[in-house]
Amino acid sequence: MKKIGLIIILLFPLFSFSLKIGIYYNPPKIIDSKTGIFPEILNYIFNNEKIEYDYIFDSFPELIKKLDNGSIDSIACVGYSLERDEKYDFNNEAFLSDWAVVYMNKNQNIENIFDLENKKIGVLKKDIYYEDEEFGIKNKLEKFGINVQFVEFYSYEGIFKALSENKIEAGVVNRTFGLLNSEKYKVIPTDIVFSPIKVLMMFRKDYNEKEKIIKIIDKNLKDLKKNKDSYYYEVISRYLYTERVEEIPKWLTWMILISLIIVLILIFDYFVLLKLVEKRTKELKRLNMILSVKNDELELLNEKITKQNDELRLLYTHNENLQKSLKLLIKLMSDVGNVEYISENDFVLRLLETLKFIIPGFRYNKLIRVEDNSNIVIVESMSEKGSFEEILELSDKLKYIMNFEIDEKLEKETIKDVLESFKILAKIFYKIKNEAKIEESLRDDIIRALITFLEQHDEYTKNHSRNVADLAVNIAEEMNLDKSYIRKIYLAGLLHDIGKLLIPLEILNKNGPLTDNEYDIIKKHPIIGYNALIKTESLKEIAIGIKHHHERYDGKGYPDGLKGSGIPLMSQIISVVDAWDAMMTKRAYRDPLGKEKAIKEIVNNSGKQFSPEVVKAFIKIIQE
Structure with missing residues (x-):
């Protein structure tokens, strides 16, 4: 046994050797001596075989030189x-x-x-x-x-x-x-x-x-x-x-995330609309389901994206189209909220344009408006009569006849469901528009009654509120403001002095200058008007405009001493017009200033009492 052991000891060096292996950074095949496909497999083999080895890390060209001069034995x-x-x-x-x-x-x-x-x-x-x-x-x-x-x-x-x-x-x-x-x-x-x-x-x-x-x-x-x-x-x-x-591109991940966010925004707007039109809940859900189906198709295409580049391009195109569809529908939803400024004809045409985009192969040829079953008007005519005809009945007295064509490969049931959903959206628009007209008429009657009462209370305000409101609208239009905001400016002009109803007549109609105490009482009328209107949801913005119409651009006005752009634009406009009408009106203690003097006063106080931007628009209107 001693001889056998001695032979093994003598022979062991013959089978013992150390291997120097050159490695270079080449992920994922080689990252370092412990990480990467080659190091991990080689470590596994050599450790199992009990082979001594060392890694030499360098660039590939340098490893070739070392292999040639015998510094290393191999390169992985x-x-x-x-x-x-x-x-x-x-x-x-x-x-x-x-x-x-x-x-x-x-x-x-x-x-x-x-x-x-x-x-x-x-x-x-x-x-x-x-x-x-x-x-x-x-x-x-x-x-x-x-x-x-x-x-x-x-x-x-x-x-x-x-x-x-x-x-x-x-x-x-x-x-x-x-x-x-x-x-x-x-x-x-x-x-x-x-x-x-x-x-x-x-x-x-x-x-x-x-x-x-x-x-x-x-x-x-x-x-x-x-x-x-x-x-x-x-x-x-x-x-x-x-x-x-x-391999999945980061831009595509962002694109999918943006698409999901847009879908969530649409769903939110959808449920807000449901509160206004509860009777149409089931029909609007059907429209939302159609959009959900399109979104599911997008997710399915995304799962297949790694297979080939052609599928990636197809998914990208589909994603763009879906985003445009969602934007069009969101725009339609917002149009429903702005019924005061959109006609029935325009809204129905927008519905048809949206249908053309969402349903490839849908083409409308003619749109006819029929009132009282006798007054017929062609709203839009693209070509001769199409293959299909649908009637959109908004009320007993108003309906639209739509002539259109669709590709034969499109499923008729799907087209029918989409058309029904868009008919419902048009009816909702018409109903809200009529309700808005009634509400607006009632609100205007109440405001006119208040202004009449104010004019009876303070003889100076007679025609003053209407003058301020009309001129404020002209300035707002010159500044290209939104129609809905111009409407609010008009109402603020009418109601800007409503707080004077609670100011004593002996102070309002006093002949001669006011005392400091009387002037402090007069200065409360913007706050009084603000408090009277602020609790009414539809008049909140108007209430804020009234509150600050005596602020000055330099911050020396009242009640809060607001300055520059911190003053609401509505208040800036009313401030200029209110001062102008006051200068052009005969008062108990003075005569009117005259147009030239009043204009000079406005210009001299631009940047001090008044907004320069508003003054610029005002001067252009007055000089015309």
Whole structure:
């Protein structure tokens, strides 16, 4: 037994050797000595086989030099070619296969190899895809007579960085690196791919232990590949799965998120509308369901996006169309809220235009308005009578006849459901418009009664409120303000002195100057008017405008001392008009100033008492 032990001890050094392996940064194949496809599989094999080994980390060109001068024994993750086989030895069993892909930045439009003419192309020094006679792009372009300028780098990462900074116009990297890093550097793969190769371990020919190492590596790789649950497939799946996930572009993720937000906004507006039209709840839900179906189609297309680039383009187009549909419907919803300023004809035409966009293949030819079953008006006529006719009956006295055509391939039931939903939306619009007219008429009657009462209470205010309201509207129109806001300015002009109803008559109609105490009482009328109106929801903005119509642009006004743009625009306009009408009106203690003096007073106080912007519009109107 002692002799056997002695023989084992003597023979052990013959089978003990240390392997120096060169590795370079090439994710996901090599990241560092412990991370990446090659290091993790090699560590697994060598640890199981009890083989001593060291990793030497450097750039790929430097590792080639070290292999040639004998500083290292092998290099991991090297593509096989006949040219390299003449100078080095390789193991036989492939770790994985790979090929080259040409990438470009977003400023380029490279569709084929001939588009590379006169381009700056980044390549990895000593890379098989660059210099190799059989697989290198340099030799391939020369055969086609394509002239390019090659820029050499020491890493694939350097190529992508230069490409993203527009220092080069194209770059050649291997497929796995491109998949993992293209999103990080915002670069785009072209359709130019070439040279599929086996990726192996490369040894220097004079390394004595290479046959043993190659045999060990090949045997372990074959055994690992036979078992689909082996450590080899676990590593490959982990890195390749990560790559596939990262293929999804970030802009598409944002696009989907924006689409979902738009859908949520539409649903919110939809439920707000339901509170106003509870009797039509079921019909509006049907419209929402149609939009939900379209959104489900978008999500289904997104799940298939990784299969091929054509599906990506199709999904992008579908997504754009859906967004436009949602925007059109949201605009229609907002139009329902602005019934005061939109006619029935305009709203029905907008419905038809929306139908044309949502339903490809839908074309309306003619729209006819019929009132009292006798007054017939052609609202729109595109061509001769279409194949289909629908009647949109808004009331007993008003209806529309729509002539249209649809493609035969469209499902008739779907078209019918959509048309019914849009009929309901038109009826809702008509009903709200009529209710708004009634409400507005009642509100105007109440306001006229209050103004009449105020004029009886204070003889100075006779015609003053109407003058202020009319001139304020003219200024607002000159400033191109919104129609709904102009309407509020008109009401604020009528009601701006309503607080004077609670000011004693002996102060309001006093002959001669007011005392300080009397002036303080007069100054309360904006607050009184504000308190009278603020609790009415539809008059809140008007109440605020009334409260601040005696503020000054320089901040020296009352009641709150607001300054500049801090004063509501409505109050700024009424302030100028109120002062103008006061100067042009005979008072108990003075005669009217006259037009020229009053204009000069307004101009001199621009930027002090009055807003310069409002004064500019006022002067233009007065001088016309």
